[in-house]
Amino acid sequence: MKQIPILEGNYYHIYNRGNNSTDLFFESENYNHFLRLYEKYINPIADTYAWCLMKNHFHILVYIKEKSEIDPSKLEYSSTDKPKLISASKQFSNLFNAYTLAVNKRYKRTGSLFEKNFKRKVVNSESYFQKLIFYIHNNPVHHHFTDTIIEYPWTSYGTILSVKTTKLERERVIEMFGDKENFIYYHSNNQNLDDVEELLIDYL
Numbered sequence: 326m327k328q329i330p331i332l333e334g335n336y337y338h339i340y341n342r343g344n345n346s347t348d349l350f351f352e353s354e355n356y357n358h359f360l361r362l363y364e365k366y367i368n369p370i371a372d373t374y375a376w377c378l379m380k381n382h383f384h385i386l387v388y389i390k391e392k393s394e395i396d397p398s399k400l401e402y403s404s405t406d407k408p409k410l411i412s413a414s415k416q417f418s419n420l421f422n423a424y425t426l427a428v429n430k431r432y433k434r435t436g437s438l439f440e441k442n443f444k445r446k447v448v449n450s451e452s453y454f455q456k457l458i459f460y461i462h463n464n465p466v467h468h469h470f471t472d473t474i475i476e477y478p479w480t481s482y483g484t485i486l487s488v489k490t491t492k493l494e495r496e497r498v499i500e501m502f503g504d505k506e507n508f509i510y511y512h513s514n515n516q517n518l519d520d521v522e523e524l525l526i527d528y529l
Contacts, residue, residue, distance in 0.1 A: 328442055331413045333391045336374075336448035338457055339417065342382035344437045350380055351432065356479050359383075359424050364492070366420040369399040370413050374454075374494050375461045377480040379468065384461045386448065388494075389413045417443060455501055459512055474512055482512070 331337060343349045350356050356378050367373070371387040395411060425438040448454050460467075465477035474482050484493050485508065502508040 329445060329447065331389055331417075331445060333389050333413070336386070336388050336454065338446045338448055339385040339387060339443060340383060340445075341421075341439050341443040344440050346381055347438070348380050349382070349428075349438060350378060350479075351428075355428065358427060362420050362423050362427075366416050366423070368492055370395055370411065370416050372494050373481075373492070374498050375458045375481045376493075377461045377464045377477075379464060379470070379479075384464060386454075386457055386461060451501065455511070458498065458501070462512060 350359070359378060367387070371389050373385065373387050375384075375386040377384045392411060397411065400411065400416075421439050421443065428438055429435060448457060462474050462480050462482040465471045465480065466474055471477045474480070475486075481493055484491050485495050485498055486505065499505050499508055502511055
């Protein structure tokens with residue numbers, strides 16, 4: 326299936342899983358390292374609204390910045406050669422390649438870690454945007470890792486409730502739900518996710 330392009334000025338649900346459903350994360354440091362690489366490669370070219378890292382897959386909701394919003398001096402590449410064009414898709418590939426190299430070195434493994442061609446879906450409505458944020462944060466509950474959303478540490482849910490400094494688009498997410506109380510209330514109820522789940526691959 327041909328992948329849709331990642332274009333500037335659009336919102337996307339980015340997701341993928343380990344090759345052959347293998348684990349992506351084996352210990353806490355793996356999650357932290359992925360987030361450090363994410364900050365290095367993705368923060369300069371995208372605004373992040375929600376994320377969740379599971380053992381064998383991940384979900385991210387981002388807005389891809391226009392060229393005028395990007396500071397080229399903050400971009401990191403997988404080589405010393407500066408590319409002729411800034412490519413969001415290439416930056417995501419750089420992230421996944423850098424993480425794979427780190428995991429392969431740490432655990433003395435070889436070969437690909439992620440499934441080829443990471444998945445992406447355009448987010449084009451406020452209702453879908455809200456449901457997707459809930460779906461991402463609720464993923465650990467959906468897959469029976471925890472009983473409640475707040476228990477799982479590797480999502481953006483706790484960051485949105487926090488007052489600590491963050492590069493996550495916390496205020497804009499809260500605005501989408503009206504205020505923090507409504508954000509919490511929305512996440513405490515089961516949502517009709519048919520229009521979200523039907524687009525996703527089965528991870529487990």
